[in-house]
Amino acid sequence: MDFYRRMELVCREIPYGKAVSYGQIALLCGKPKNARQVGYALSHRLVGDHIPARRIVNSAGKLSGAKSFETPDRQRELLEAEGVEVDEEERVDLRLFGWYHTLEVAEELRRRFEAEGI
DNA sequence: TAGGTGACGCGGT
DNA sequence: CACCGCGCCACCT
Numbered sequence: 195m196d197f198y199r200r201m202e203l204v205c206r207e208i209p210y211g212k213a214v215s216y217g218q219i220a221l222l223c224g225k226p227k228n229a230r231q232v233g234y235a236l237s238h239r240l241v242g243d244h245i246p247a248r249r250i251v252n253s254a255g256k257l258s259g260a261k262s263f264e265t266p267d268r269q270r271e272l273l274e275a276e277g278v279e280v281d282e283e284e285r286v287d288l289r290l291f292g293w294y295h296t297l298e299v300a301e302e303l304r305r306r307f308e309a310e311g312i
Numbered sequence: 313t314a315g316g317t318g319a320c321g322c323g324g325t
Numbered sequence: 326c327a328c329c330g331c332g333c334c335a336c337c338t
Binding site: 215216217220227228229230231232233234235236237247250251252253254256257258259260261262 | 317318319320321322
Binding site for chain 3: 197225227230231235
């Protein structure tokens with residue numbers, strides 16, 4: 195299975211104005227223990243730049259990858275531009291802006307991976 | 313092959 | 326709350 199190709203499809207499902215953790219992405223990709231790999235893929239640009247990397251934060255809501263953007267505050271600016279509040283600690287409240295995917299979304303993605311042999 | 317490094321996460325304190 | 330220790334795993338020396 196191609197984890198990075200899966201990541202691309204999963205990331206496209208993250209809604210505008212929402213944020214999600216590395217762990218959630220890994221889970222949807224079928225490898226719940228690979229949260230670190232999600233960060234690795236993003237920092238090394240292994241999944242293309244057309245995915246909403248700005249919406250991926252750690253489980254505490256912190257913008258842990260901000261330093262990898264054009265400028266250190268770029269991620270915060272992009273998120274705020276779509277209505278996501280970021281506090282002075284570079285953190286978003288996932289209870290308010292977190293993306294809680296449905297079982298339907300998870301199954302739909304699984305079917306797609308299966309169908310496309312990913 | 314062995315050891316080090318993280319855009320990580322969880323549980324304990 | 327915060328901080329810390331530890332498990333985790335793909336990659337890179």
